[in-house]
Amino acid sequence: MAVKRVSIKNHSAEANLFARRTFITFLGVLAMLLILFNNIYDLEINSYEKYQTRSNKNRIKLLPVAPNRGLIYDRNGVLLAENKPVYSLAIIPEEVNDVEQTLALLSDIVDVSDEQKQNFLKSMRYKRRFKPLELLSRLNDEQVAKISVSQHLFPGVIIEARLKRYYPFGDLTTHSLGYVAKINSNDLLKLEQQGKSDGYKATRDIGKLGLEKYYQDLLHGSMGYQEVEVNNQGRILRTLSFTPPVPGKDLTLSLDIELQMIAKRALSGSRGAVVAIDPRDGGVLAFYSNPSYDGNLFVHGISSKNYKKLQNRNRPLINRATKGTYPPASTIKPFLGLSGLENQMITTSSKIWDEGFFKLKNGKRKYRDHLKWGHGWVTLEEAVMRSCNTFFYKLSYELGIDKISATMAQFGFGEPTGIDIFEESAAILPSRGWKRARYNEPWYHGDTVNIGIGQGFWTVTPLQLAQATSILVNKGEIKEPHFLSAIHSPLPLTAELSNNDTVAAAVFSGADDLSQQDNSKNGITREISAFEINEKPPIELNNEQNWDIILEAMHKTVRAPSGTGYRAFLGSNYDAAGKSGTGEVVGRAQDTDYDATKISEDKRDNAMFIAFAPYTAPEIVVAIAIENVAVGGGGSNAGPVARQIMDQYFANKTLTAKE
Missing domain, CATH: 3.90.1310.10 (Penicillin-binding protein 2a (Domain 2))
Incomplete structure (x- = not known):
């Protein structure tokens, strides 16, 4: 019989083993607690600012x-x-x-x-x-x-x-x-x-x-x-x-909203533009393109339906005052006359015989006057006053395109005026180089003859015409056209101009006049002096009397019964001067009579007019362009518009004086 052995547990050894394991576990827990407390100390004490900033960034927003x-x-x-x-x-x-x-x-x-x-x-x-x-x-x-x-x-x-x-x-x-x-x-x-x-x-x-x-x-x-x-x-x-x-x-x-209203009413039913400038400082008094559109439509986001309505044949989206380009027609005759005097091609006593047309030497084409029977003997003054084409056909041919381009560039044709809006066309002042670059063709004498009456390749904007007329009445002194007259700031302008007003500081770099406190706006008003705005060197003539000769011719254009602007300003209570123009939109054969009723509307002539008043000390210059007139020319269509603008201007001035 086998004997079964029974093992007896060693309680003392087991107790020692448990004690050792407990001690080791305790040390492990203690080590982890030390690490934990160390991390807590590091987070709460050493890195407090760092993590507080991070927390705030998550919790606090600017x-x-x-x-x-x-x-x-x-x-x-x-x-x-x-x-x-x-x-x-x-x-x-x-x-x-x-x-x-x-x-x-x-x-x-x-x-x-x-x-x-x-x-x-x-x-x-x-x-x-x-x-x-x-x-x-x-x-x-x-x-x-x-x-x-x-x-x-x-x-x-x-x-x-x-x-x-x-x-x-x-x-x-x-x-x-x-x-x-x-x-x-x-x-x-x-x-x-x-x-x-x-x-x-x-x-x-x-x-x-x-x-x-x-x-x-x-x-x-x-x-x-x-x-x-x-x-x-x-x-x-x-x-x-x-x-x-x-x-x-x-x-x-500088804009006058009442003049804007008159411009809109005067152009009612027509496509065209009105620009009026104060020649003394270049401030724009009126600036209207017809038809126009309501800018409020775009503020809240215009619908596709409403936008399509604006894309019609009358093109209301186009700013005709600065983007509309038109043949200047006879409105440039005073400037050509001045060029002829300066280049000694003519004098005040020079006369030509106008039989109703002009022909180049050995040429067959007849460049016709607007009077088939001609004007007879014509001087420079009479040519401007009665708008004799033949006189300026001959003058432009004798001057040549190089002299014409050089003179007209001085008056700002062919380049933006620098007005304080971005939407502006340079239009076209043609020259030999321009034609070669555009058409790769030489310049012909016939091109020069057309330029002599403001036709052919030459185009201008109404603003350019107004600016050129302003330079003319200022006798060569150039005032850049602008809208801005004063800035009202809630903070001192001297502190802010250096930081935010980069555009204004560039445009009005010389204007540093801080005038009276504007209590109504709780800020400072700064008046802008146009005499300090981007001054350009004046046009200097060899004979300063030539300015007066041309200006007097424009004066008689409005005041003499035979002048093309006489009817438009008949009975005015201020002394005005001006020049009319009728621009052909499409060329016509030399033996073809113009009949607006027999051609489509978009091919009818444009009506142009420039004017200023008072004659002796001009305060307002006006340029008018009306597209595709049905009957008559610049004197009968654009002239009355210029008259309405000036009537309103001088009526306001009289009313202000009485008050």
């Missing part, structure tokens, strides 16, 4: 606040561009369970088009979901009431109130003021390239055309900030501090 855009006034303090409160319907996608269903339900309350729905859904892809996204703008009182009543049914749907640009005079000022519209990707790219994007983080609109674009830096102002506490989803919990934005500067223009 949100940009957009400044109010500066206002724009005319010369008499009439408000031309303001900021009006508008209501818009916005949705916070984060708070909406089904966005598409919400859009459908909202359509039952207010009119939401399919285009607006698609644009909203598209914008959701590029915006953070907790940010309000605009669905409808410019809500009327009825729409606001309907939404407010039902708003409890639509979580995440809110009504926002903010300021938007508004132009009280609509189409009267669009081609000068331009308009603002939503900042797009191209605008953002340009701002980044210019290093200005940080200042536009809260701005929704930017100047797109005209003065709104040119003086964007002045009008925009400086961004403010609010320090807010947010949750982990980025939603604002409370505002900690607020730094208000600096509003944009208010601008006062």
Whole structure:
């Protein structure tokens, strides 16, 4: 029988083993606690500032606040561009369970088009979901009431109130003021390239055309900030501090809104432009292109339907005052006459016999006068006054294109005037080099003859004509045309010009006059002196009396019964001078009589007119261009428009004097 062995446990050994294991475990736990406390000490003491900053960055945000855009006034303090409160319907996608269903339900309350729905859904892809996204703008009182009543049914749907640009005079000022519209990707790219994007983080609109674009830096102002506490989803919990934005500067223009109204009424039913300038300082008094359009359409985003309406045959989107190019016609005869006197090709006593046409030596073509039977013996003064083509055919041929181009370039033809809007054409001042580069052809004598009456290749803008006339009445002194008259700033201009006003500082580099305190705007007014704006050397003549000879010829054009502008200014209570012009749109055979009723409207002649008054001390220069007139020429169509502008100007002046 086997004997079974029974092992007896060694309790003492087991107790020692347990004690050793417990001690080792204790040491491990103690080591981990030491490491933990060390890390806590490092986080709470050594790295407190570091992680507190990181925490604050996650918890506290600096949100940009957009400044109010500066206002724009005319010369008499009439408000031309303001900021009006508008209501818009916005949705916070984060708070909406089904966005598409919400859009459908909202359509039952207010009119939401399919285009607006698609644009909203598209914008959701590029915006953070907790940010309000605009669905409808410019809500009327009825729409606001309907939404407010039902708003409890639509979580995440809110009504926002903010300021938007508004132009009280609509189409009267669009081609000068331009308009603002939503900042797009191209605008953002340009701002980044210019290093200005940080200042536009809260701005929704930017100047797109005209003065709104040119003086964007002045009008925009400086961004403010609010320090807010947010949750982990980025939603604002409370505002900690607020730094208000600096509003944009208010601008006062030389423009007179009453003259704008007269220009619109005078051009009613016609395509054309009116430009009026004060020759003493270059300030633009009137600047109207007809037909025009309402810039307010673009402020809130123009629909494709409304935009198509503007793309019609009358082309209202084109600024005819600076972008419309027309043959100057007979309006350039005073300038050619001055060139003839200066180059000693003619004198005041020079005469030619006008039998109704001019022919080049050995040439067959007859360059006809507007009078088939001619004007008989004609001097320079009579040629300007009665607009004798034959005289200037001969004069231009004798001068030659090189001398003509050189003289006309001095008066600013063929280049932008430098007016303070970007939308300006240089038009065409032809020369030998220009024709060779454009057509790869030589210059012919026949080209020069056509140039002599402002036809052929030569084109001008109404603004160029007004500027050239201003130089003429100033006897060679050049005043650059401009709209801006004064800047009203909420802060001292001397401090701000060095930082933000790069455009104004460049344009008005010499103007440093800080005038009286403007209490109405709680800021400083700085008057802009045009005599200090981009001064150019004057035109100097060999014989200064030649200025008076040409100006007197223009005076008689309006005052003498045989002058082409006599009827337009008959009975005026101010002493005016001027020159008419009738520009051919298409060439005609030499033996063909012009009959406007037998040709299409777009091929009819243009009517042109330049004028200034008073004759002895000019205060206003006017240039008129009217397209495709049915009957008559510049004197009978454009002349009366110039008369209406001047009548209004001097009526206002008389009224102001009486007051």
